[in-house]
Amino acid sequence: MEERPTSVWASGRFWQRSAGWVTGFAAILLIWLTFDTGAQISMGSDEDLKNGITKRVPAPTVINYNIKYEMSEKRGHEVPVIGEKEPFFGKEWSEEEAAGLLRLGKLTSQAKNCMNCHTLLGNGAYYAPDLTKAWLDPAWENYLGMTGKSTREEAIAEFLQFPSKYPTHERMMPNLGITADEAIGLVAFLKHMSSIDTNGFPRNFGKIEGAIHGR
Numbered sequence: 001m002e003e004r005p006t007s008v009w010a011s012g013r014f015w016q017r018s019a020g021w022v023t024g025f026a027a028i029l030l031i032w033l034t035f036d037t038g039a040q041i042s043m044g045s046d047e048d049l050k051n052g053i054t055k056r057v058p059a060p061t062v063i064n065y066n067i068k069y070e071m072s073e074k075r076g077h078e079v080p081v082i083g084e085k086e087p088f089f090g091k092e093w094s095e096e097e098a099a100g101l102l103r104l105g106k107l108t109s110q111a112k113n114c115m116n117c118h119t120l121l122g123n124g125a126y127y128a129p130d131l132t133k134a135w136l137d138p139a140w141e142n143y144l145g146m147t148g149k150s151t152r153e154e155a156i157a158e159f160l161q162f163p164s165k166y167p168t169h170e171r172m173m174p175n176l177g178i179t180a181d182e183a184i185g186l187v188a189f190l191k192h193m194s195s196i197d198t199n200g201f202p203r204n205f206g207k208i209e210g211a212i213h214g215r
């Protein structure tokens, strides 16, 4: 009897092979993406900062530099731009000091559960303003007068310790019993976070009136 040619779509062997290739390709792609992401999110070094090399997540010593948020025509959103050196709480912090300060700030933010009300790098709640770029909020200028401090970092530290003294929002931030040292750590944590390149997230930061510092 004459054998009828079977369609390739009906061949089990074809589907088995295809599944093998697709699985293999996807596995290689995922491994590559893992390494690529690892490189993107690994922290830069103090050397990078000194040499003007831009890393998505700069070294803790970025707190010694001025940080601006500027529109990038190429990328279509704002990106953090690290500028000249500027004192942070009146001094330049060494690599060890800056790393220690950031650690204190991060641990304090966890201990006091800032995320319960705020969002940090996409995680958290929207009861209170997004903190990802809070350091860059132009509204801090108003706090200088209100708190009687002469620098942004001191004004934020004062607000964090005594938020109910400076209500500027319909919702008030409660006093969380933050010490003066913890407040400095938190401000370093906020300044460092604002220097992280988050692909323009949160969108339109500082543009929509009331979105950041709603009244």
Ligand code: HEC
Pocket: 108, 109, 112, 113, 114, 115, 116, 117, 118, 127, 128, 129, 131, 134, 137, 139, 156, 160, 166, 167, 168, 169, 171, 172, 173, 174, 176, 186, 212, 213
């Ligand atoms: C119970 C909710 C709550 C918790 C917990 C909380 N906050 Fe707030 N926070 C608020 C509210 C509400 C505001 C807006 C108040 C205002 O601007 O007067 C605010 C405002 C702020 C601002 C000003 C933001 C800006 O751009 O103007 C900062 C900075 C801030 N909080 C930091 C923190 C940090 C750091 C922590 C954790 C240590 C924290 N908050 C914990 C409710 C909270």
